Amino acid sequence: MKMEELFQFEGDTYCFESAKVTNVSLGDEGACMNVTGHQSDYGIIYLTYNFKENPNHETQGSFHGKAVGIAGNGGKNVADLNGVWVRKEHELTMYSLDDVSDGNLFFALIKVSLAEETAEIYFSNFAR
Numbered sequence: 001m002k003m004e005e006l007f008q009f010e011g012d013t014y015c016f017e018s019a020k021v022t023n024v025s026l027g028d029e030g031a032c033m034n035v036t037g038h039q040s041d042y043g044i045i046y047l048t049y050n051f052k053e054n055p056n057h058e059t060q061g062s063f064h065g066k067a068v069g070i071a072g073n074g075g076k077n078v079a080d081l082n083g084v085w086v087r088k089e090h091e092l093t094m095y096s097l098d099d100v101s102d103g104n105l106f107f108a109l110i111k112v113s114l115a116e117e118t119a120e121i122y123f124s125n126f127a128r
Contacts, residue, residue: 007126008126008127009107009124009125009126009127010124010125010126010127011124011125012124013122013123013124014039014040014041014122014123014124015039015120015121015122015123016037016038016039016045016119016120016121017037017038017039017040018037018038019035019036019037019038019118019119019120019121020035020036020037020117020118020119021033021034021035021112021114021117021118021119022034022035022036029052030050030051030052030053030061031050031051032048032049032050032051033048033049033051033112034046034047034048034049035047035048035049035112035119035121037119037121039069039121041071042069042071042077043069043070043071043072044069044070045067045068045069045070046067046068046069047065047066047067047081048065048066048067049063049064049065049081049094050063050064050065051063051085059086059087059088060084060085060086060087061084061085062082062083062084062085063081063082063083063084063085063094063096064080064081064082065080065081065082065096066078066079066080066081067079067081067098077100077101077102078100078101079098079099079100079101079106080098080099081096081097081098081108082096082097082098083095083096083097083108087114090113090114090115091111091112091113091114092110092111092112092114093109093110093111093112094108094109094110094111094112095107095108095109096108096109096110098123104125105125105126105128106123106124106125106126107123107124107125107126108121108122108123109121109122109123110122
């Protein structure tokens with residue numbers, strides 16, 4: 001069986017209208033990155049990613065994080081974020097599985113330009 005038969009998406013693919021890196025902090029256990037963005041359904045979204053480097057490959061690893069979105073009507077949703085990352089030069093690509101408080105389960109693809117401190121964030125529901 002092919003992977004595309006096992007892992008399928010349903011509905012639209014969404015994207016952030018804009019997203020920027022607002023903070024990066026480094027520690028003994030890894031790095032933490034904060035991103036702030038806007039998306040039409042969830043409003044302003046604050047995301048925190050905690051990175052762990054693969055000890056055998058310095059350009060890849062795993063992460064976990066949190067997100068909170070405040071919609072235009074004041075409604076709030078939170079999400080747990082978990083995934084893996086890979087870096088090529090100044091481009092960081094993250095693959096995330098997100099569990100959202102509104103019941104959505106999203107797969108997200110995040111592309112961060114470390115040089116420009118901007119992000120492109122795409123996400124879609126995966127079929128259960």
